[in-house]
Each structure stands twice: as C-alpha cells, then as structure tokens.
Amino acid sequence: MILTVLSAAAAYGLRLRQLHTAYDEAGQILSGAGTGFFTFFTIFMVALFAVYAWFLRPRKKYAALAGRSLPVMLCGCAAALCMVLGSAAMLLSPEWGTDRVLALGGFAAAACWLWTAMSRYNGKKTTVWLFLVPVLFFALRLVINFRFWSRDPAILDYCYKLFAHISVTCALLHMGSFCFDKGGRRVTVFFSLCGVFFSAASMAGARPREMLVMGGAALWLLTNLWLLLRPGKKRSREEVKPEKE
Secondary structure (H helix, E strand, O other): OOHHHHHHHHHHHHHHHHHHHOOOOOOOOOOOOHHHHHHHHHHHHHHHHHHHHOOOOOOOHHHHHOOOOOHHHHHHHHHHHHHHHHHHHHHOOOOOOHHHHHHHHHHHHHHHHHHHHHHHHHOOOOOHHHHHHHHHHHHHHHHHHHHHHOOOOHHHHOOOHHHHHHHHHHOOOOOHHHOOOOHHHHHHHHHHHHHHHHHHHOOOOOOOOHHHHHHHHHHHHHHHHHHOOOOOOOOOOOOOOOOOO
C-alpha cells in the first residue's frame, strides 16, 4: 500500500513536470515531449502492477472486500465526500451542458460509496447495485468527456485522463463480481492499482472539481486495495482446494 501511494505521488509530480516542460511559449507540444522519462516510468509501473497482481493468491468470496474497520470506513466516507464536493462544483458552475447530468451521477455514486462504507463497518453485505452505479457514472463521464478530449489532436493532453477513467471503471466493475462470490482478485487489484496511478496523474494541472472527483476515485480504490491485499487465513490442503479464477 505504501508503494502504491508513493507511485501515485510520483505520477502526480512527474505528470505536472511534463505539462510544464512539454509545451513552447505558443502552447505547441515540443518534439519528443511524449517520449520522456514519465512515459517510460508509466510503462514500467503498469508492467510492475501486472506482475504483482499475477502472483497474488486468487480470492472469489465477498469476504475479500468485507471488513469492520474504522479506518476503512473513514476512508470510504472521505472518498464519498470528495465526490460530493466535486459534483456540487459541477452542478453550481457548469461549463458544459452535460455537467449537471454528471453532477447528479456523482451524487448517486457518492451515496453508494457512503452506504457501502457504513454497511461494511456494520458487518452487512452490500448489494451489487452499490457497485454498479459508480461504474455507470464513470462510464458516462468517459463517453461524454472523450468527445471533448478528442477534439485536441495532441493525445498527450488527455491520454492520462482517458487511462484513469478506463482503469477506474474496470476496477469498480470487477469489484461488483465479489457480490456473487465470483470475484477476480488479480484483475481487480491490477485495475485498482492502475486506477490510483492514472487518477493521480490526471489530477496534475486539473481544475479543482476534477481533482476532487478523481481524488475521490483514487481514495476509494485505495480503500478497497487495503481490503483486497490483506493476508488471508492459512488453510490446509485437506480443508479446501485452491480456487481458480
């Protein structure tokens, strides 16, 4: 978990530096700006996340995402609060016609995260809808925002935002499969690690409301990573056979 936070902090700092050094005075991207150190660092980290997730022990049961822990509950509530603040900013000062729709979706996602955090703390199993509503919200953000991002031919401007939304959406989607006791721990951890990394990178140079929304997403993924990466109970071979994903 510490390495995850450190990699996210590095992603934010390196992306911020890239944004400050990749453009000339006229606002044009300099030649070779997209192939700097941060690009290779990103490729290395994604590969590292994949290797790390591959060697994790599979877990399918909902218990992998359950935990009556006060810090976990508080982090989940903090993620919901960030989402509420970011959505409120979109609702009160919309820049695009779709901002109000996205704001309502953000409020719904925040309510689901808050409900999930409280349910976990009270030892209750959450329904799959509490996982799917945030998935729909980020999928909608991806579709709507991509229409605006793709107008700029310089992919360097929006590639990390694109990867952040894709990773967060996939991570949230795979979390929902644990409600059916058919979760994939490895793939969920991989997309969650990527989601934290790319969300931190996308926050560099972003507007406050975007920082709140993506910061809330990163905090929520970190909360679930804490649960998914807990050491499991040792079981003998006679007690149970190894699970397969």
